[in-house]
Amino acid sequence: MTVESGAVTAAAPSFPSDPATPTRPSLKPHEVPPPDQPGLVQLLTPEGERTDHPDYPLDLSAADIRDMYRDLVLVRRIDTEAISLQRQGELGIWASLLGQEAAQIGSGRALGPDDMVFPTYREHGVAWCRGIDPVKLLELYRGVSHGGWDPKEHKFHLYTIVIGSQTLHATGYAMGLQRDGVVGGDNAEAVIVYFGDGATSQGDVNEAFVWASVFNVPVVFFCQNNQWAISEPLEKQSRIPLYQRARGFGFPGLRVDGNDVLACYAVTKKAMQAAREGQGPTLIEAFTYRMGAHTTTDDPTRYRLASELEVWKLKDPIERVRAYLVRTGQAEPEFFAALDAEAKQVGARIREACRTMPDPPPLTIFDHVYAEPSPMTSILREEREQYAAYLDSFEESGGAGR
Amino acid sequence: MTILTLSKALNAGLRKAMENDPKVLIMGEDVGKLGGVFRVTDGLQKDFGEDRVIDTPLAESGIVGTAIGLALRGYRPVCEIQFDGFVYPAANQIVSQLAKMRYRSLGYVSLPVTIRIPCGGGIGAVEHHSESPEVLFAHTAGLRVVACGDAADAFAMIQQSISCDDPVIFFEPKRRYWDKAEVDTASGVAHALPLDRARVALEGTDVTLLAYGPLVRTCLESALAARQDGRSIEVIDLRSLSPLDMETISDSVRRTGRCVVAHEAPVYAGLGAEIAARVTEQCFYRLEAPVLRVGGFATPYPPSRLEEHYLPDLDRILDAVDRAFGY
Numbered sequence: 001m002t003v004e005s006g007a008v009t010a011a012a013p014s015f016p017s018d019p020a021t022p023t024r025p026s027l028k029p030h031e032v033p034p035p036d037q038p039g040l041v042q043l044l045t046p047e048g049e050r051t052d053h054p055d056y057p058l059d060l061s062a063a064d065i066r067d068m069y070r071d072l073v074l075v076r077r078i079d080t081e082a083i084s085l086q087r088q089g090e091l092g093i094w095a096s097l098l099g100q101e102a103a104q105i106g107s108g109r110a111l112g113p114d115d116m117v118f119p120t121y122r123e124h125g126v127a128w129c130r131g132i133d134p135v136k137l138l139e140l141y142r143g144v145s146h147g148g149w150d151p152k153e154h155k156f157h158l159y160t161i162v163i164g165s166q167t168l169h170a171t172g173y174a175m176g177l178q179r180d181g182v183v184g185g186d187n188a189e190a191v192i193v194y195f196g197d198g199a200t201s202q203g204d205v206n207e208a209f210v211w212a213s214v215f216n217v218p219v220v221f222f223c224q225n226n227q228w229a230i231s232e233p234l235e236k237q238s239r240i241p242l243y244q245r246a247r248g249f250g251f252p253g254l255r256v257d258g259n260d261v262l263a264c265y266a267v268t269k270k271a272m273q274a275a276r277e278g279q280g281p282t283l284i285e286a287f288t289y290r291m292g293a294h295t296t297t298d299d300p301t302r303y304r305l306a307s308e309l310e311v312w313k314l315k316d317p318i319e320r321v322r323a324y325l326v327r328t329g330q331a332e333p334e335f336f337a338a339l340d341a342e343a344k345q346v347g348a349r350i351r352e353a354c355r356t357m358p359d360p361p362p363l364t365i366f367d368h369v370y371a372e373p374s375p376m377t378s379i380l381r382e383e384r385e386q387y388a389a390y391l392d393s394f395e396e397s398g399g400a401g402r
Numbered sequence: 403m404t405i406l407t408l409s410k411a412l413n414a415g416l417r418k419a420m421e422n423d424p425k426v427l428i429m430g431e432d433v434g435k436l437g438g439v440f441r442v443t444d445g446l447q448k449d450f451g452e453d454r455v456i457d458t459p460l461a462e463s464g465i466v467g468t469a470i471g472l473a474l475r476g477y478r479p480v481c482e483i484q485f486d487g488f489v490y491p492a493a494n495q496i497v498s499q500l501a502k503m504r505y506r507s508l509g510y511v512s513l514p515v516t517i518r519i520p521c522g523g524g525i526g527a528v529e530h531h532s533e534s535p536e537v538l539f540a541h542t543a544g545l546r547v548v549a550c551g552d553a554a555d556a557f558a559m560i561q562q563s564i565s566c567d568d569p570v571i572f573f574e575p576k577r578r579y580w581d582k583a584e585v586d587t588a589s590g591v592a593h594a595l596p597l598d599r600a601r602v603a604l605e606g607t608d609v610t611l612l613a614y615g616p617l618v619r620t621c622l623e624s625a626l627a628a629r630q631d632g633r634s635i636e637v638i639d640l641r642s643l644s645p646l647d648m649e650t651i652s653d654s655v656r657r658t659g660r661c662v663v664a665h666e667a668p669v670y671a672g673l674g675a676e677i678a679a680r681v682t683e684q685c686f687y688r689l690e691a692p693v694l695r696v697g698g699f700a701t702p703y704p705p706s707r708l709e710e711h712y713l714p715d716l717d718r719i720l721d722a723v724d725r726a727f728g729y
Contacts, residue, residue: 146506157474158506162498168464169499172471179427179453180475204494207464214459368509369543371567377598377645380543 040287041267042257046315048323056266062330068261069325070339071105072318075125077343078134081350082124082141086296090354091141095122099259099291102317103224104194105129106264107286111192114155115272118170118193121159122224126194130156134346135353144357164202167193167221171208174217174275183218188276190218192268198229200245201237209249209283218275220268221246221283224258226290231303246283258288259317289315363388404587409579411553412442412518414587415560416480420450423478426564429456429465430482430518439484440520440579462492466517470500473513478564486521487530493538500569501544516563516570521549522616522666523713524577526706533703534667536615539571540644540676547644548597549573551618553583555601555641558594566597573643575616600647602654606636609660609726612651612677614640617664617714624719635723643673651677652684659690660726664714669697691729696722 041053060068075097082094097104104125111117111129119126124137132149139145140159147158160166170193182189199205200223212219225242227234238245246253256267264286271282289312293300325331366384370377406414420426428443428450434457437444447455458465462483469479483489489496496517503511523532540547546568550556556574563570595601603618604625613621618639625635636654640646655661661681663674678693696714704712714722 145508146502148506148508148510150510151474151507152510158503158511160499162494165467165494165499168467168495169471169474172468172473173475174471175468176472176475176477179472179477203461203491204463204467207459207461207467210459210461211464211468368505368507370546371504371512372509378648379645 040255040257041263042260043262043266044260044320044324046259046320048320048327050262050324050328053263053266056263056270058262058266060262060265062325065262065321065325066331066335068105068109068265069318069321069331070342071109071125071128072101072261072321073339073343074346075101075105075128076318077347078128078350079124081347082134082138083292083296085138085351085354086141091138091296092143093295093297094141095295096290096292097122097124099289099312099317100224100226101125102261102321103222103258103264103286103288106261107192107222107268107284110265110268110272112189112272114187114189116170116173116189116191117156118166118173118191119157119159120163120166120194120196120199121161122196123159123194127156130154132156134350135357138350138354139357142354142357144360164195164199164205164208167195167199167205167208168211169193170219171211171217174212174219175215177218178215183276184278188218190220190272190275192220192222192272194222194224196229197223197225197227197234197237197242198232199223200242209246209251209281212281213250216278216280218278219281220271220275221281222268222286223283224286224288226258226288228290228294228300228304230294230298231300233304241285243283243285246281251281251283253283253285255285255287258286259315259320261317261321288317362391403584405582406553406557406585406587407580407582408550408553408556408575409440409442411557411583411585412550412560412574413444413446414585415557416443416446416564417449418587419480419561419564420446420454423565425476426478426480427454427456427472428480428482429458429469431458431460431465431484433457433482438482440576442518442574442579443482462488462490463495466492466495466500466515469515469517470495470503470513473515474511478514478516480516480518480564483517483519485527485531486519486533486535489517489519489535496539496545496569496571497542501542503544504568505544512567513569514564514567516560516566516572518560518572518574520576520579521573522575522577523703523706523709524616526709528706529703532706532709534615534665534698536571536573536643537667537671537673540673544569545644546570546597546642547573548642549575549615550641551575551578551603551613551615551639553581554585555639557585557587558591559597559641561591562594562597565591570597573615575618577616578619581619595641598642598645598647600641600650601639602636602650603639604635604637606634606658608634608636608658609662609723610636610638610651610654610658611719611723612638612640612661612663612674614643614665616666617719620714620716621664621719624716624723627716628720628723633723633727646677646680648680648684652681655681655685656688659688661685661689661693662719662722662726663693663695663697664719664722665697666713667698668700669695670700672697691726694722694726
């Protein structure tokens, strides 16, 4: 199983031509690309060589690429730190983004400040791009909150755990943009929604595709195909490459090297712009690999070969950017040294914040079930009062109170 | 005052809500040109346009899921689920997404979505068109669940639900759509009974009979029939199924000493069970008899030729009332 590399041909968000003879596709779509696959958009090879693509001209400054490299390094550091915190009992669970940094940073940095993001539970890199403090993510995985950031402030919705549900929320939000008259104008906004290869089997995702298509809404479906839905490989979800699903719904789909931060940036930028201009949805399949376990409770040795991981390590999303920066002289050793130090600092900060994070007071369990300032429902109020009295009864006897 | 059917009263209430707030949208299957299979949205698309009255693809999860997205953008969507038995494909979006979003976001997110569901049996329909799934939603924290029993309440309650900042599951008694009543369409809803309050529909002294939605009328008819036997039944229309207005219920039961709960939904683990437990806690020393329940059997909804046996009618309700006097 390899990702195609080197120069590629047409991969604009447009329909592939009808194959002359309909064929039954392979049962292993990720291993044997069908003949009409237009190819993989790639702008930076695994060896760190810059390539051009006619549909995705990209003119980023050295500083821009160094910034992206910094993002990649820092989110991997946050991820590594979180895994350690889980192992030390500070987090209940963690969903690692290891291997998917480029897909998330590339797409995340391609967004405008007013664009709205709907993540899964693994979009720590995109959260970073939207200014969410990583400590907020730790809160969720520690069990202190279910999220608790303001989606409006960050234009980054809550993490969604039920697979694929957020694709409909994103589509509805984008329908709101149409009604607000902010599609096609100078202040145009668009929506991006993240999901994985497993989610493409969900009814909600397919319904979102139908809605987005028939209403032509400004949404980009960003599928990180990391090859594994916990233990199930892609062939349990699809017989055709995922990006080709879009065609049946009536909008363009494309496949990008998900480990190439520049390509992910370029294709997302273009698809979001098309959405803002009123051209409707695009499906981006970011072809990547989940290098770690599904979550810290998972054991990938039960279902996949270590050799597969070794192959993907050669396509690491961070190493290729470093190789490129070094080879082209766009970053000095001091840059890398300073970044190492910064990564250590970020790690230390979130580690400390996690370890000292207090549990919420017990009675907050009753908060925010219903709207304020209208009072809580009488039944909820009664339960709260009874439980408060129960806790107070311990306090009076010198026990643990609220 | 105008005489309106319950269906027309809902239509008038929806129209008012749309006139008062440009963010109110209607979405569902066949709600546009057709005006909904029960004509509740009749004429609204013509007057408010296709952007505000949206004929959606045929997928209930999609209807509720995109409504959530629209609400996140500041809209107040009113979703129509065509029939009670069709709501289950949307269960994840309602139970796991809509109901919990405020809580999960620590109050940052408000989802003022109203989901209208024609409910209940009695119209001779094929299966999946006669169900009463209200307790599934009443058991879900974060949702408000209401049911209107007559045209006047339909007119006020639909507007109150739309303006409520919580998600509301709004049950409409489909066999009462054609029932007529006086509705004051001229006045606003500011002085209407709050959405979370029950209403004493008929005062009485001997027994409290609780109902909602389609059985409110049946219970009122039962009470009138019982008068001939010299029995005074107080009928309470619950209106709000979650939260329950226990204050109004318990005030009544403390006076009458007897309580019967009627609903079309199966008795087993139904709303009546919750009410019986709470009434027992709150009115224990005033009760002359256990709280009794009358309702659907612990079976799937039967073929329509059998539904008259399944649905509590006047006689079965009065039988339950009689039993309450047997202790």
